[in-house]
Amino acid sequence: MNSRNEQLLQRLLAMFTVEAEEHVGSVTKTLLELDRGVEPGRLKELIEKTFREIHTLKGAARTVNLAGLVALCHALESLLALMKQGTVALDRSILDLMHASVKAIAGMVPGGGNGPTPSAPANLDSLIAQLNRLTGEAPPAPPPPMLPPPAPPEATVAAPPAPPAPPAVTQAPAEATTTQVPTGPARTPARQTIRVPIAQLDFLLHQAEELITAKLSGASRVSDLRSLGRDLTERARIRSRLTREAQADHDSQTLTWLGTKLSTLALAADNDARGLAKSVDGLLTGAKQVLMLPAANLLDPVAQNVRELSREQGKDIQLDISGQELELDRRVQEELRDALLHLIRNAIDHGIEPTEERQAKGKPAEGKLSITVSQRDGGKAEIAIADDGRGMDGRKLVAEAIASELLDEEEAENLTAGQIMSLAFQSGLSTTDGVTDLSGRGLGLAIVQEKVERLGGSITVESTLGAGTTFRLLLPVTMAAFRVVIVAAAGRQFAIPTNRVERVARVPARAVELVEDREIVRVDGKPLALVGLTDLLRMTLPAPPPADFRHYLVLAGAGHRIAVEVEQVVGENEVLMKGLGWPLTRVSCIAGAMMLPSGGQGFVLNVHDLLRNALRPDFKGRPARSLTNMAAPARKSILIAEDSITARTLFKHVLEAAGYRVRTAVDGMEAWGILNGETFDLVVSDVEMPRMSGFELTAKIRQDSRLGETPVILITSLESREDREHGVDVGASAYIVKKSFDQSDLLNMIGRLI
Known part of the structure; x- marks a missing residue:
């Protein structure tokens, strides 16, 4: 293939990837709706819609020479044509076959996580053969390529050996189907392309063009400073030639002149800073909008996984999704995908009961699982995952925590209902009696909490034994800059997400109390453990000198609260957090790095890790400061x-x-x-x-x-x-x-x- 044809094919492939993702997503939604059962009129409408999507996808695939994809689309299109005519009736086995075919189609779309030239799935020939048996068609001859194929032989993907012929698929009950269902949900590849409206691109271009003014202004200020430096050098040269008496008068004139120059420069720099701030804010707002995608991009693959997992577990589950139109940052969606999969695995595996157990309890045979996305104040979105299953046994959670030595019996007696439920997020705790390939090891919820909190969000759980469980994830709509409280400790500055800080306070040193050789402060009349931030970060430092006041922040998360002492609370600011690269991708207590307003670098702290360290039984902070000298006036x-x-x-x-x-x-x-x-x-x-x-x-x-x-x-x-x-x-x-x-x-x- 010459370079011109190759470039054309690459452009076509890029456009095809975006188009194919939309077609596959639309067909997947339609099949999930068919799963729930529809009226005859709606059924005809959905079959017609699916037929058109597959037909369009087949034509686009032929344009980019994807013969395997064309063949599968053709076989599926033929089946849909017979269903339109009423010759073939839709049943569970056909629906399963269509799901498997669409999943194979998604795996053959170039780009994204599938690579530029994905190989054909192992079951491609089997799927085409099953579809052809239903329609009575012979496999079509491969269409001639619309563009010459690539010349290098190593670029050719060898076809897999033909599998043995599968048994015929007939219009039988669900248990007769031969469609292979994967044993576990595969992670959907990260989306590599998005469509952006031209209006948004025009806005971004306009904002970027405004930065040209800031660029020119910056160059002008540099020129002014260099000129000022040259003038000062010249004045110093002149001064060296003057008599001692004349130098004093010269210095006075120079200081007056320098003050005027610096005032003029400061005024110009202030105007430049205001213009630059306006341009950067506009550009950042536009960039955020480009990255905002409907929540459907996150929830549609999850819905497909719910179907596959429920079928694998032999459970009849109705999935209700609402709020798909709400827009979330693409990066939030990508980070959240695994967390949602963990939650639906828990709900399906040991949340929702098998049909026989539900009927014995007087529940409907069909379990219910709902995912709701809603807008909250302060640039937040809530995702609620609810099921009507067994619910969590709080007593069992407490017993597991005591057995794992996370709590003693006295502490367990004083736990509130919310604190009991928060035990579910402790690594290693599980209320299920067995371990399956989906869940039961007590790790899933701990992973979910960590991912959610790394996004700057929070997660809570509500559960009623025998009635079901609801997880609520409160997340930022965008992952750009967020607000933090900047504190100083050990001569360094750290940032703590504002949404994790309940209050910032200082108390007289004499107000700190000793209880069993541990320091506490009273917050709203209740004692709260006071631990040093340097101790939580395991920084070996000498004890600080006594001070009249002690500064601290009250941090909260997962039902726990602690007071963390710092040297100074610098203030609240908006920062842009950067992830740590390899090999520092997972450093305890550190969520990422940031640029400080002063120009230096600091770290954003992981509050979840700080709380976990403080609550560990073996945590040993700095020995409590001696309060003997302060106790006389304090008490x-x-x-x-x-x-x-x-x-x-x-x-x-x-x-x-x-x-x-x-x-x-x-x-x-x-x-x-x-x-x-x-x-x-x-x-x-x-x-x-x-x-x-x-x-x-x-x-x-x-x-x-x-x-x-x-x-x-x-x-x-x-x-x-x-x-x-x-x-x-x-x-x-x-x-x-x-x-x-x-x-x-x-x-x-x-x-x-x-």
């Missing part, structure tokens, strides 16, 4: 005397959150009794209380030789001058009116007094 004790339970609770919460040990009394009499047996660093008291007022309590404290120096703060609604003077007279250290009460004022007052 100083305060007695609150207040008859209002609301005010008493408020004061107690405020003071405990600040790190104080707090005891309460319902009035002055009870407070005086407590003071006779215990010592406190400070007393906070209301004035108007039954049995003993705050004034009386303060006076008794001042008259006692042991308690006389204890500071007393009176908090009351009495704001007259006489009341204030009375408080001073009895010895109150401070007097705060409730009307103008502010908790920061109270804490500041306590800080000054003790």
